[in-house]
Amino acid sequence: MTEMTAEQASSADAEALLRDDDNIENMYLTFAIGTETYGVPIAVVTEIVGMQRIMTVPDVPRYIKGVINLRGKVIPLMDVRLRFNLEERAYDDRTVIIVLELGTSPVGLIVDRVSEVLEIADDHIDSANGLGGGDSQGLVQGLGRVGENVAIILNSGLLVSDAELSMPEAATA
Structure with a gap:
């Protein structure tokens, strides 16, 4: 019998969670930006990939770093640090891209590091009413x-709803 590495085991766990639709309703992929923990629903996460060559795109907001070609799909990338108006930092070996499938278009989120998949029951998520303002209003769905600890649950639809993320389709419209 062969032993699994920690990476293989966590990948197997993630695959098992994705196969069992009953389990994913309250599951969140958590990640770090600086010292804070954020989460997005696991149901919209398609994969996590390491950093790769980013092709820059002119005339987009500062937080849109460009696009990558991931197995033939052009995926726009948003640096979540910059989206939250935080200080930019150099990417390192823990920096990853979380690929989300929202609607018909994939979007990549560049985050400092992925933490874990957590199950957070609805009764453990507090309302975010009254938090935020300006550009961030509505991005926080709740506080898990x-x-x-507290994980800031993001409204992934609002996070990536900007027109700037529809770059590939915008050229054909």
Whole structure:
């Protein structure tokens, strides 16, 4: 019998979660930006890939870093740090791209590091009413309590709803 590496085991766990539709309703992929923990519903996550060559695109907001060609699909990339008006930092070996499928278009989120997949029951998610303002209003869907920690649950649809992310289709419209 062969032993699984930690990476293979977590990949197998993630695949098992994705196969069992009953489990994903309250599941969130958590990731870090600086010292804060954020989460997006696992149901919209298609994959996590390492950093690769980013092709820059002119005349887009600062937080749109460009596009990647991932197995023949052009995927626009948003640097979540810049989207939140945080200080830019150099990408390192822990920086990853979380690919989301929202509607018909994939979008990549560049994050400092992926943490884990957490199950957060609805009764452990507090309302985010009254938080944010300006550009960030509505991006926070809720605050998930996990033990002594809090994960900021993002509204992934609003996070990536900007017209700038529809670059490939915009050229044909």
